[in-house]
Amino acid sequence: MSEPGESDRTSGRGGSIRPRERRADKPTAAAPPPPGPIAGALVLDGAGRIMAPAPQLASVLTVVPGRELGDGPYPGLAASLVALAREVTTSGIPQEVERAIDGGPRLRLIATPIGPLSLAETALCVVEVPNPRDDRDRLNRIVDGIPHQLALLDSSGKIVTTNRTWRETAMGHGATTEQAGAIGLNYLEACEPDPAQPPARVATADHGDASIEEIRAGLAQLVAGERDSLEVEYPCHSHDEERWYLMHAARIASPPEVVVTHFDITRRKRAELRLRELADHDPLTGLLNRRGLAVALEREAQRARRQGHACAAVLMDCDDFKTVNAIHGHAVGDALLTAIATRTARALRPYDVLGRVGGDEFILLLPELSAPQAAKAAERVRRTVAGTPFELKGARLNHSVSMAVVALDPRASSIEAILRDAHGALLRAKTTTKNCVVTA
Incomplete structure (x- = not known):
């Protein structure tokens, strides 16, 4: 006679079969590195097995519920997380560390014990730490895309950064590639008037016409934090053509810097001069x-x-x-x-x-x-x-x-x-x- 419950494991045709074995979930192949910043969380039990799906981390780890963590595109990441989880379950104290993973970005790993210590369950968070160089590169790309001349001055008036339009304009006026960037030059010294020339006057948005000395004084006030902005229209003519620019300078409070932008307003000035010619001339x-x-x-x-x-x-x-x-x-x-x-x-x-x-x-x-x-x-x-x-x-x-x-x-x-x-x-x-x- 069969043992009680055995009929549950036999076929209806009277022939016995092996008990049905539970199929283990197969780990999926590691996905390629994610296109965006890494951020996600998962929970490990006391044996280091994954307790719940973690789709946010599937692109950087092999995450299969009921299985141990496996590496994805970044070798060593899984081992670092498991080691951190063990440390937390032993001490009962949450831990937070930053690790630079070989071949990958710098990550912040956070481990927190959950539930009774006897269960040794741990919540793990993985967050990518922004790379300052990446941020600078992105900012430089944005600044280079601005179709106007732009320079960033430090608190002493020295040029820290210039964009592509600034450099191309400088080279168009005969500057070399090294000179075009103007990095380290003092912008205020470039505004020093030529003592051999009569005092030039240009139009400003603040108070009508202003001399070059007054423009330099306004920029110095910006650098010193004594004013917030300055706007000036000025001519910049060559032997070949006449051009006009609008200079706008604004102070950034922290860190104390000044953004100087030069807009080419030649078309507008020519139109203004033409209208004035028509209005004032026979x-x-x-x-x-x-x-x-x-x-x-x-x-x-x-x-x-x-x-x-x-x-x-x-x-x-x-x-x-x-x-x-x-x-x-x-x-x-x-x-x-x-x-x-x-x-x-x-x-x-x-x-x-x-x-x-x-x-x-x-x-x-x-x-x-x-x-x-x-x-x-x-x-x-x-x-x-x-x-x-x-x-x-x-x-x-x-x-x-x-x-x-x-x-x-x-x-x-x-x-x-x-x-x-x-x-x-x-x-x-x-x-x-x-x-x-x-x-x-």
Whole structure:
């Protein structure tokens, strides 16, 4: 007779079979190293067997529930964990160590006893310790991807780091590969003004125009922690082209460093200059228009008040200009206005100002001249304009101008005042002799 319970292990056909053996789980092949940071936990029993699945660590260890830990791609990691678990079960005190595993990253291994000490069960955590060099390399890649010039200064103003755009720009200006990085150079010393050059002024976001000395002082305040930021627009022209940059500097509190970034704003500045040109200049002659003349007049009036010198203006009108338009057409008339403007400018000093206020009327601003002196300058212009005929679009024209000189009051000068004071005298000149200079 069979023993009780034996029927549970026999077949229904009466033939006995071997008891069914439990299949042991086969360890899986070790996975390749993980693409990201290692982090995971598992529990070992008193015999060192894995008590529960640990999928987070499957890529670095052979982890099969009911089996002992096995190595994955990093030999020695399993043995280190088992040894740490034994130490913890013996002492009952949690342990935390850092190990550099051969062929792998640096890991923090944490072991904690769980449950009664008699069970000797241990919770193990494995966390990858970030590599500072990896962080620096990643930061350098990010900084090199910035399409603007960037430098990092230490608390003394020396350059610690520059990015690829900075180095490429420096080499484009003739620097060698070694010089382009500028590591160790003092950025503040690079901002020292050239004593042989007049003080340069650039636009700032803080307080309008600033000198190079003021820019250097602002950077020094940043380095010293006395201000948080500085923003400056400046030109950087070469023989081949004109370029403009915006420098933005900001302080980092800890560690005390300063990030300096240079943005190429050449396109924006060229657009601004073009818009200003269109707003302040006459499209026909290229001279200042009424708006541009008003700005120039205010500038010269301020100089006259500050320095106490005289200043004069001349209203110039083309004689018989309507007749030229009527006989030869407006194309010839326009060409005549442009030619008169060219001859007039040629007869003036480099710092004199010439503009067109409309029609055939022009205004000359003559700094540092009294009315009698301005009358002599106007006479020189009159002779230059009328001296030789104009050859324009097949027409030969002998043309002259009449001019009225006005002494300017630096405290109350405007384009309207010049026109008001000069028009009466100019009208008398045009109705009598023409081709003359009168004083209002």
